[in-house]
Amino acid sequence: MAHRQAKPVLQEFALIRDLARRFVRRTPGLVQSIGDDAAVIQTSAGTWCHLTTDLLAEGIHFDMTWSSPESVGYRAAMANLSDIAAMGAVPRYLLISLAIPKKWTQPQIHKLYTGLMMACRRYDVALIGGDTSASKAGLFLSITLIGTTSQRQGLFRHGAAVGDHIYASGTLGDSLAGLRILTNRTTSDSVKKRTSELSRTHRQFLLRRHSHPTARVAEGLWLNDRRLASAAIDLSDGLSGDLRHLCEQSRVGAEIDLEKLPISSACRAYARAFGVSPIQLALTGGEDYELLFTAAPLHSKTIEQQARTRGYRMTRIGTIRPSRFGIQITSGGRTKPMPTTSYEHFR
Amino acid sequence: MAHRQAKPVLQEFALIRDLARRFVRRTPGLVQSIGDDAAVIQTSAGTWCHLTTDLLAEGIHFDMTWSSPESVGYRAAMANLSDIAAMGAVPRYLLISLAIPKKWTQPQIHKLYTGLMMACRRYDVALIGGDTSASKAGLFLSITLIGTTSQRQGLFRHGAAVGDHIYASGTLGDSLAGLRILTNRTTSDSVKKRTSELSRTHRQFLLRRHSHPTARVAEGLWLNDRRLASAAIDLSDGLSGDLRHLCEQSRVGAEIDLEKLPISSACRAYARAFGVSPIQLALTGGEDYELLFTAAPLHSKTIEQQARTRGYRMTRIGTIRPSRFGIQITSGGRTKPMPTTSYEHFR
Numbered sequence A, B: 001m002a003h004r005q006a007k008p009v010l011q012e013f014a015l016i017r018d019l020a021r022r023f024v025r026r027t028p029g030l031v032q033s034i035g036d037d038a039a040v041i042q043t044s045a046g047t048w049c050h051l052t053t054d055l056l057a058e059g060i061h062f063d064m065t066w067s068s069p070e071s072v073g074y075r076a077a078m079a080n081l082s083d084i085a086a087m088g089a090v091p092r093y094l095l096i097s098l099a100i101p102k103k104w105t106q107p108q109i110h111k112l113y114t115g116l117m118m119a120c121r122r123y124d125v126a127l128i129g130g131d132t133s134a135s136k137a138g139l140f141l142s143i144t145l146i147g148t149t150s151q152r153q154g155l156f157r158h159g160a161a162v163g164d165h166i167y168a169s170g171t172l173g174d175s176l177a178g179l180r181i182l183t184n185r186t187t188s189d190s191v192k193k194r195t196s197e198l199s200r201t202h203r204q205f206l207l208r209r210h211s212h213p214t215a216r217v218a219e220g221l222w223l224n225d226r227r228l229a230s231a232a233i234d235l236s237d238g239l240s241g242d243l244r245h246l247c248e249q250s251r252v253g254a255e256i257d258l259e260k261l262p263i264s265s266a267c268r269a270y271a272r273a274f275g276v277s278p279i280q281l282a283l284t285g286g287e288d289y290e291l292l293f294t295a296a297p298l299h300s301k302t303i304e305q306q307a308r309t310r311g312y313r314m315t316r317i318g319t320i321r322p323s324r325f326g327i328q329i330t331s332g333g334r335t336k337p338m339p340t341t342s343y344e345h346f347r
Helices: A009-023 A069-086 A106-122 A174-183 A189-197 A200-211 A217-225 A239-250 A265-274 A278-284 A297-310 B009-023 B069-086 B106-122 B174-183 B189-197 B200-211 B217-225 B239-250 B265-274 B278-284 B297-310
Strands: A030-032 A039-042 A047-057 A090-101 A126-135 A140-150 A165-169 A231-234 A253-257 A291-295 A314-321 A327-331 A334-337 B030-032 B039-042 B047-057 B090-101 B126-135 B140-150 B165-169 B231-234 B253-257 B291-295 B314-321 B327-331 B334-337
Touching: A039 A090, A039 A126, A047 A069, A047 B090, A047 B140, A069 A090, A069 A106, A069 A140, A069 A200, A069 A217, A069 A231, A090 A106, A090 A217, A090 B047, A090 B140, A106 A126, A140 B047, A140 B090, A140 B140, A165 A297, A174 A200, A174 A265, A174 A278, A189 A265, A200 A265, A217 A291, A217 A297, A231 A239, A239 A253, A239 A278, A239 A291, A239 A327, A265 A278, A291 A297, A297 A314, B039 B090, B039 B126, B047 B069, B069 B090, B069 B106, B069 B140, B069 B200, B069 B217, B069 B231, B090 B106, B090 B217, B106 B126, B165 B297, B174 B200, B174 B265, B174 B278, B189 B265, B200 B265, B217 B291, B217 B297, B231 B239, B239 B253, B239 B278, B239 B291, B239 B327, B265 B278, B291 B297, B297 B314
Parallel strands: A047 B126, A090 A126, A126 B047, A253 A327, B090 B126, B253 B327
Antiparallel strands: A030 A039, A039 B047, A047 A140, A047 B039, A090 A140, A165 A291, A165 A314, A231 A291, A253 A314, A327 A334, B030 B039, B047 B140, B090 B140, B165 B291, B165 B314, B231 B291, B253 B314, B327 B334
16 A cells, blocks of 8 residues: 555645544454555454455546546445445455546545445445555546455355246346436437436436445345355346356356346336337346346245345346356247347446 | 456456456465455454555556556556565455556557566465456556465554664665666667666666566565564655654654665666765655564664575664654764655656
8 A cells, every 4th residue: 555646745645644534443353454554354263255346437437527526436335345245245344546636626535435435334344445646537446345254155156057046136227227317418408308207206216326326235145144045246237248247157048037127117217208128228237236146946935035024125037047048038928149238337 | 346348348358257267376265266246265263364455557657658568567566565565464365457548459468467467476476356447548557465464463554662773675766766767768868878877787677676676575474473573664655755654653753874775786876877866766766665664672683683594685774763853864973854755656
């Protein structure tokens, strides 16, 4: 954690100290936080550490013309929290590196941290370190998140077996619909008219699903603790892309029933207003941060019952098939290969 | 580790798989490497994990006009290895995130990884995960490195006590001299003439010290294992800046004897040729990645004897003073406050 120069040196160090004072807190297992060459954590015996890292670049993953600094920070944390959720782990510690353009003001940077810390607090995650730098171009954020599980207990992408049921949590496509509402705000009158056809509630719901997504940490912990899932992945790149990763790692194929895809009424209303297919939004929309997982058929009843009791929305959307089957989608009795599209973040 | 789009999606995933195949290897404690939502490591009971992260931005920390992709990768890894060295920890696992400009070719990216892996292999560090993204501007690298020590055993910036001796490993200022040779290559005839006054050996030594620095991992482990140091920091921002961090965290002052600063004959030759002060290079030059540490006077003899036996260059350069003393430099019997300068990376 060499603190390279974003600004006149002292100003940068002052900023880091200030952030450290504001946001860092003591937490179990934390030996040394911001202020040394490395952060130090102590894990208890028989623990696995799950480490994930995500890099977000301005102009690729977000655009400051329609994102608030607070939402950028929040979403960056959530992308990593979702990876840890998909491992069935407890998110614990976070490191953040920022490359900050000269035009950013201190209040803007604080807002970004506020968003980040809002996400962290929701899951009781401690900020323990990071690095800051100047950027000659846009803003870059790199987050590393550490989660823990008991030894020999984690959800992986491999492990799905032929015949397993495929489930998705929550609803799919909302984030993409929300992003499109955001990015089309300033365009033609016809777009404005169509957007206005959406109820305020639906619009707010979709915008919120994009700007403040929810990582399914509790759901991942439940699936892992009860050993209910055979494989899992989080939906960051979109169902069609992420299912492919799970199938590759598990060396299996899959059949998805399009009529079963969980789609919110807000997303359906958006699709109606803009004359697009809600199925398409659900298949290709990224950044929903829902869980996609597989489970042996014998667990189906337990999963469905327990999910109901706990208030988790879990929808069975398909079945794992042999590898030679490939990945197919079915609708109205017709089956065809799933198109190879994946979510394109804002570009 | 959502793999966001640097390129047409499949191309990016192909690149990641390719890199995973080439560079990832099994290593003790590694449960899950690249290919899942997170990497998973298992630490043994009674272990501390040391986590450091560094962000390097093109145009701030390096310039591709005079840096090879291989050297950028090597130096990025070394910056983090040096942080772990200063904690007295064994470097173990590395995660790397890259934001890659469109104009970068696959061979260039491979060279960058080759440099990174060369540094990792030198210290037996395993690449276990990362993220890639497009960049609309320059190249950004973010590395997270995990090291381990036994519980309750680590070197920290705090812990220096009044009367402790201050030591530096290796020689100081070489990297800055090397950087200046690199950056001045294409300038005036007078600069070329001065550079040509340096012997080839000296020039190569300084260039190498900049492009392929050495993190003092073995030295850090030795100091920590034997409990010889009271505090330590790595010299990434330059002696004057980094000593200040150590003193702040330890709540002490310091007195540095300028005549004792370890300066290589190559750095002295450079200073002579360019009419600059070698002391100034040693005080403000960053990226030497040497260790700065303090030790109780009773350990002095042991440190000096053992360092000699092991072939470590360790020079006593000053003494810890009370906080009210501030940080002062002495030379020829005269004492004055150390100027508040810190290394400015290439800008």
